[in-house]
Amino acid sequence: MDKKIIAQILHEIGVLLELKGENQFKVRAYQNGARAIEMLNEDIKQLVKTGKIEEVKGIGKTLVENITELVTTGDLKYYHELKSSVPEGLLEMLKIPGLGPKKVFKLYETLSISTIAELEYACHENRLLDLKGFGPKSQENILKGIEHIKKFQGQFIYRDVYSQAEKILAKLKECQEINEASIAGSLRRFKEVIKDIDLLASSEKPGQVMEYFIHLPQVAEVISKGETKTSVILDTGINVDLRVVAPDEFYSALHHFTGSKEHNTTMRYQAKNLGIKINEYGLFKGEKRIIVNSEEEFFQVLGLQYIPPELRENMGEIEIAEKGQLPNLVNLEDIQGIFHIHTNFSDGINNLEELVLEAKQAGFKYLGISDHSQTAVYAGGLKIEAIKRQREEIQNINSQHQDFYVFHGIEADIHADGSLDYRDEILALFDFVIASVHSGFNISGERATQRLITAMENPYVTMLGHPTGRILLGRKGYEPDMEKVIKAAKENNIIIELNASPYRLDIDWRYLKYAKEMGVKISINPDAHRKEELYDTIFGIKMARKGWLAKDDVFNTMTVQEVRDYFNKRKKGYESSV
DNA sequence: GCCGTTTTCGGCCCGACTGTTTTCAGTCG
Incomplete structure (x- = not known):
């Protein structure tokens, strides 16, 4: 059991205790404990074994006992007892805006409401009106909240929110009463999934700013409006919170928000x-x-x-x-070229030449083409004959462009047993091989881990593609043990892809710091299926920065010559070993 | 439940807004 799961369980215990109306400081102790575990650099099993876990700040006697039980038995009796004493639906109900642990528990206690569906029904029956602490307004807001959850599940991917936020911000900057304005919140922190847009402005006349804000054409509904804080819903369904502070408070407030x-x-x-x-x-x-x-x-x-x-x-x-030791984070300008590009040989829209022209225009110096392999019939995976044809086409293009280079690669499917989709002598034809899983997602985390590791042990594999197969807000993906996967990448000299498609952003940025520490290179790959998607690289850059990566940690900051040398050296490695 | 050289008891991060109240609890970020 790794520290991430342990931290999750401690956090959930905190939430459950809160729902049961426990002492709020006890709740906080569990949540502090969860954070302390999450931040550990050392191996948790080792810490428990040596007793050093007691020295971790925020972990006291009880938490040591709980963590030890989790590490040694893989389970925690207290957690199960707690969980079974609280209906699962109560946790879901916490997602409704305006409902916190106290109110959720009150609804459960007095009206036996334990699911969102039951709550919706009770609201329609006006059964919340007589409840102390509730009234017609809260009933109405709960219904709105439920509707919103059903419609949008309350979350959006970064790409879909950012442009909307920029537009609103531009409008705010036109307002004469506003001195300064900025995007804040999770959007400013480049979180891959966003719940709402937080904006901050400074002004001497906050009241007028709020009036201006709620009358913007994109605003569909005003949730709440005060002198310093106003919440609205846009016509696209996303929440926007605007805070207004005095001009000399702006920068400390920007940090806060x-x-x-x-x-x-x-x-x-x-x-x-x-x-x-x-x-x-x-x-x-x-x-x-x-x-x-x-x-x-x-x-x-x-x-x-x-x-x-x-x-x-x-x-x-x-x-x-x-200590003054933060890394100098990677920038888009550091990227020399990009890998994982699909052409019309498989399921891409554009031909090779169109992609090359667009890439040159975008300032890249090389492209790594990687169409799908033969098993991916749905995506027009390449048969042997097509590979040879594509090879000729690439050689032809390379002879025409002196200042640009195309590497010939393939995105080879990883079969259920971890083997790849072509024989070794075919794989050997390519400059690079990205190994990815595209089918058979419903396997245990353990089997997924083994599947990926087996694939990486193949000497012809250069990169591991989208390591978890997740689709943000859509598909969870197979859940491999990422620490083991990263270790195996290190042992087999494999580059891990940071898939920059805004729908994937996979490897998750939370593992990048570990990969960096292990010395595993990351390649920021747009997984483009049309020329416009070459620009998705920027989303990968944002995640790489979030994961503490500097220029040297990213494979495709290397120059075309450095990449050629790298691939040639690898080839020699396996040619001599075969 | 955790923590500590002013403390082994009594604190624990902070403030705005809403909807319910008739002075404030609960929620949110």
């Missing part, structure tokens, strides 16, 4: 040690406010290096910033 909540919490502890209090209006030493004129200055006051928004997830960034 960018979050994450966990990052802010740790920042407050950090500040407290220096005798400074942080709230959304600024930094305070006693009664006296310390005014800052940029976010850089905000961090400086607290003795920290500037932490870019994408790193603010409480994954050790504050500690490292204190």
Whole structure:
């Protein structure tokens, strides 16, 4: 059992205790404990074995016992007892805006409501009206919330939200009463999935700003409106929160509203040690406010290096910033070329030449073509004859372009047993081979892990494609043990793909830091099926930054000559071993 | 439930807004 699952269980215990009306500080202790475990660098089994787990801050006597039970038996009796005492539907009900643990439990206790469906029915029957703490407004809002959840499941992928946020922001900047405005929240932190848009503005006249905001043409409904905080729903169904602060509060507020909540919490502890209090209006030493004129200055006051928004997830960034050792994060300009491109030989829309022209225009120096392999019949996977034809076409293109190079690769399907879709002598024809899973998703995590590892042990494989097969908000993917997969990549000298399709963003950024520490290179691949999708590379860059990657950690920041040398060296490696 | 050199007891991060109240609990970020 790895630390991620342990952290999840501790977190869930916290939520369950909250639902049962337990002491809020006990709840917090479990949630702090969950975070502490998540942030560990060491192997948790080892920590338990050596007893060092007791030394972890936030883990006391009870949590040590619980964690030890989880690690040694793979289970926790207390967790099961707790879980069985709380109906599962109550956790679902927490997703309805305006409903927190107290109210959910009250509904359960007094009206025996334990699912969203039951709650919806009860609202239609007006049964919430007599309940203390509830009234007609809350009943109405709950129904709206349920409708919203059903319609949109309450979440959106980054790409679909960002352009909307930019448009609203541009409109705000036109408002004369606004001094400064910015995107904040999870969108500013480049989270792959977004719940709502957070915007921040500064003004002397917040009331007028709010009036201006709610009358924007995209606004479909006003949820709440105050002097400093207003929430609306756009015609596209997404929530937007606008906060307005005084001009000299802007940068400390920007930090506050960018979050994450966990990052802010740790920042407050950090500040407290220096005798400074942080709230959304600024930094305070006693009664006296310390005014800052940029976010850089905000961090400086607290003795920290500037932490870019994408790193603010409480994954050790504050500690490292204190030492001044944050990485210099990779940029789009560092990318020399891109791999994992589909042409009309398989399921891509464009031909090779169209893709090359677009790539040149985008400033790339090389492309790595990788169409589907023969088993992927649905996607027009390449038969042997087509491979040879494509090879000739690529050689032809390469002879025409002096300042651009096309590498010939393949996206080879990984079969259920981990074997690849072509014989070795066919795989040997390519400059590079991306091994990916496209079928048989319903396997255990253990089998998925073994399947990927077996594929990576094939000496002809260069890269592992979209390691979990997830589709954001759509498909969970097979759930391999990513730490084992990354270790195997290291042992077999395999590059791991960060699939930059906004629907995938797979490998998950949460594992990038580990891959970096292990010295496994990451390739940011757009998985483009049409020329416009070459530009999806930017979403991969955002995730790479979120995962702490610097230029040197990313394979396709290498020049065309460096890539050629790398592939040639690999080829020699397996030619001599075969 | 966790923590600690002012403490082994009594604290634990902070504030806005809503809907319910008639001064505030609950939710949210």
